[in-house]
Amino acid sequence: MRIVFFGTPQFAIPTLERLLSESQFEVVGVVTQPDKNRGRGNKLSPSPIKEVATAHQVPIWQPARIKKDPETIEALRQLKADIFVVVAYGQILSQEILDLPKSGCINVHGSLLPEYRGAAPIQRCLTDGVTRTGITTMLMDAGMDTGAMLLKYETPVSLWDNADRLAAKLAIEGANLLIETIVDLDRITPTLQEHLAATAAPPIQKSEYTIDWTRSNISLHNRVRGFYPNCVTTFRAQPLKIMSTVPLGRDFQADLPPEMQQLIPELESLDLSSSVPGTVVKIAKGLGFIVQTGSGYLLIREVQLSGKRPQSGTDLVNGMRLAVGELLG
Numbered sequence: 001m002r003i004v005f006f007g008t009p010q011f012a013i014p015t016l017e018r019l020l021s022e023s024q025f026e027v028v029g030v031v032t033q034p035d036k037n038r039g040r041g042n043k044l045s046p047s048p049i050k051e052v053a054t055a056h057q058v059p060i061w062q063p064a065r066i067k068k069d070p071e072t073i074e075a076l077r078q079l080k081a082d083i084f085v086v087v088a089y090g091q092i093l094s095q096e097i098l099d100l101p102k103s104g105c106i107n108v109h110g111s112l113l114p115e116y117r118g119a120a121p122i123q124r125c126l127t128d129g130v131t132r133t134g135i136t137t138m139l140m141d142a143g144m145d146t147g148a149m150l151l152k153y154e155t156p157v158s159l160w161d162n163a164d165r166l167a168a169k170l171a172i173e174g175a176n177l178l179i180e181t182i183v184d185l186d187r188i189t190p191t192l193q194e195h196l197a198a199t200a201a202p203p204i205q206k207s208e209y210t211i212d213w214t215r216s217n218i219s220l221h222n223r224v225r226g227f228y229p230n231c232v233t234t235f236r237a238q239p240l241k242i243m244s245t246v247p248l249g250r251d252f253q254a255d256l257p258p259e260m261q262q263l264i265p266e267l268e269s270l271d272l273s274s275s276v277p278g279t280v281v282k283i284a285k286g287l288g289f290i291v292q293t294g295s296g297y298l299l300i301r302e303v304q305l306s307g308k309r310p311q312s313g314t315d316l317v318n319g320m321r322l323a324v325g326e327l328l329g
Contacts, residue, residue, distance in 0.1 A: 001024060001025050001026065001082045001083065001182070002026050002028050002079065002080065002081045002082045002083075003019055003025050003026065003027050003028065003081060003082065003083050003084070003085055004027075004028060004029045004030070004031065004076060004079055004081045004083075004084050004085070004101070005019060005027055005029070005030045005031070005049075005053075005084075005085050005087075006030075006031045006032070006084060006085065006086040006087070006089040006093075007030075007032060007049045007085075007086070007087040007088055007089050008032050008033045008047045008048070008049055008088060008089055008090045009047065009048055009049070009088050009090075010048045010167075010171070011087065011088050011110070011122075011167050011170075011171045011174075012048070012049050012087035012088050012089075012171070013048055013049065013052055013171070014171045014172050014174065014175040015085065015087045015108055015171070015174055015175040015178050016030070016049060016052055016053070016087070017052065017175070018175040018176075018178070018179055019085065019178075019179075020052075020056055020058075022179065024183075025182075027056075027058050028058075028059070028079050028081060029058065029059045029060070029061065029075075029076065029079050029081075030049060030050070030053035030058050030059070030060050030061070031060075031061045031062070031063070031066065031072070031076075031089065032046075032047045032049045032050045032053070032060065032061075032062055032089070033047050033062065033089070033090050033091070034062045034063075034064055035047070035050070035062070050062070061075060061076075065091070066091050066093065066094075066097065067091070067092065067093070067094040067096075067097070073096065073097060073100075076097065076100055077100055080102075081100065081101045081102070082101060082102050082103050083101050083102075083103050083104065083105070083106060083182065084097075084098075084100070084101045084104075084105040084106070084140075085105075085106055085108070085178060085182075086105060086106070086107045086108070086140060087107070087108045087174065087178075088110075090119075092142075092144070093105065093140065093142075094142065095141075095142045098140055098141065098142065103185065104139050104140070105139070105140040106137055106138070106139065106140070106150070106178065106181060106182065106185075107137065107138050107139075107140045107145070107147065108135060108136075108137055108174040108175075108177065108178050109121065109135065109136045109137075109138060109145055110122045110133075110135060110167070110170050110174065111125060111133055111134065111135075111136065111201065112132075112133060112134045112135075112136060112152060112154060113136040113138060113145060113149055113152075113193055113198075114145075114146075114193040114194055114195065114197050114198035114199070115133075115197075115198070115199050116133075116199055116200070116201040117144055117145035117146070117198055117199070117200055117201060118144060118145065118200050118201035118202050118203070119201065119202065119203045120201045120202065120203055120204050121133075121201040122163055122166055122167050122170065123163050123201075123204055123226045123227060124200075124201040124202075124226070125157065125201075125226075126157070126161065126162070126163060126166065126222060126225050126226030127222050127223050127226035127227065128222070128226075129218065129222045130157055131156060131157055132154060132155065132156050132157055133154075133155065133157050133166070133170070134152055134153045134154040134155055134170070134173075135152065135153040135170055135173050135174045135177050136149055136150075136151075136152050137149070137150040137151045137152075137177055137178060137181040138150055138190075138193075139190055146193060146195070146198075147193075148190035148191060148192050148193070149190065149191045149192075149193060150181050150185075150188050150190055150191075151177055151180060151181050151184075151188065152177075153173045153174075153176075153177045155169065155170070155173070159221075159252065159255050160225075161225065162224075162225035162226070162228040162244075163225065163226055163227065163228045164228055164229075204227065208223075208227065209227055209230045209231050209232050210231075210232060210233070211223070211224075211231055211232065211233040211242060211328075211329060212329075213233070213277035213278035213291065213292075213293055213294065213328065213329045214277045214293070214294035215293060215294050215295075216293055216294055216295035216296055217247040217248065217249060217293045217295065217296035217297055217298045218247045218249075218251075218252070218296070220245065220247075220293055220298055221245045221246070221247045221298060224242050224243070224244070224245045225244075225245075228243065229241060229243050229304070229310075231243075233278075233328045233329045234328065234329055235305075235320075235326075235328055236320075236326075238305065238306055239305075239306045240303055240304070240305060240306075240328070241303060241304040241305075241310075242300060242302075242303055243301075243302040243303060243304055243310055244300075244301040244302035245298050245299060245300055245301060246260060246298070246299040246301060247296060247297075247298060247299075248260065248263055248264055248267060248290065248296065248297045248298065248299055249264065249296045249297070250264065259286075259287065260287065260299065263282075263284055263287075263290070263299070266282070267281070267282065267290065267297050270282070272292060275292050275325075276292070276327070277292055277293050277294045277329075278291060278292070278293075278327050278328045278329040279291065279292045279325065279326070279327055279328075280322060280323070280324055280325065280326045280327075280328070281297065281324060282297075282324060283317055283322070283323075283324060284299060285314075286314055287299060287301070287313070287314065288300045288301045288302075288312065288313025288314055288317070289313050289316070289317050289322055291328060299313070300313040301313050303316050
């Protein structure tokens with residue numbers, strides 16, 4: 001079976017590697033986003049998918065706008081592919097492109113469609129605090145994740161999952177589900193999506209990374225893990241990334257280890273009538289520091305100062321002599 005693979009980020013790698021390793025499939029081409037400037041040196045770097053394709057000597061195309069690139073479209077037509085597989089490619093395919101492969105285009109999407117259609121399904125489900133998510137394979141149409149569904153994989157979401165950990169898990173399961181989908185394609189009855197039940201997962205804006213301490217502790221915790229590792233506040237007028245947190249409150253007590261559970265009654269006994277959201281209200285020895293939010297308290301477990309490596313909240317307390325009463329944000 002001749003396959004052309006469309007994908008760009010790390011999330012797409014397990015699926016491409018599975019296709020390359022299975023003798024029943026021949027990956028005859030890879031389409032990925034153009035090289036971008038990345039890192040401190042702002043050097044031009046290939047996408048993760050391009051690196052894999054290069055290592056396997058698979059032909060690569062990197063159009064800036066594939067719908068407006070007749071040369072790439074003609075090259076894809078000449079490949080006479082049976083299936084196009086699309087995993088987090090990052091561009092919308094025109095109907096002309098969707099019509100090229102003999103058996104259609106299959107997308108591996110990181111949500112249980114029709115929930116979280118769009119570019120950031122994993123991040124958005126975490127910021128919303130959902131307790132289950134998964135993978136959907138679907139037949140693509142010209143809409144944004146609106147095609148008929150083929151197979152689904154469902155998994156629970158832990159309060160401690162962040163975007164990196166959940167994406168790594170779903171990437172592997174997505175690869176498994178894609179292989180199952182292609183092998184059984186002739187026996188699968190596509191299911192139309194309920195469009196009225198659809199929710200959106202739009203691209204993340206940089207402004208969303210700034211922490212608003214007037215939000216509740218669970219809202220902030222969900223944003224920190226959903227936008228990991230990018231949420232940022234200010235500390236002594238300098239940027240400080242907040243990378244790992246724990247919401248402290250009766251609603252979450254059963255999910256906490258004993259040493260964190262005992263913090264809750266201690267916090268309830270504090271007089272915080274004069275403090276405001278963003279205030280450090282307690283140093284939890286060996287655990288980090290606790291910040292008052294718009295509703296409840298948030299234990300800060302891991303942080304990163306600008307230009308430094310990530311460190312524990314405890315190390316920040318010791319290294320910077322952080323004190324109760326200091327204000328973040």
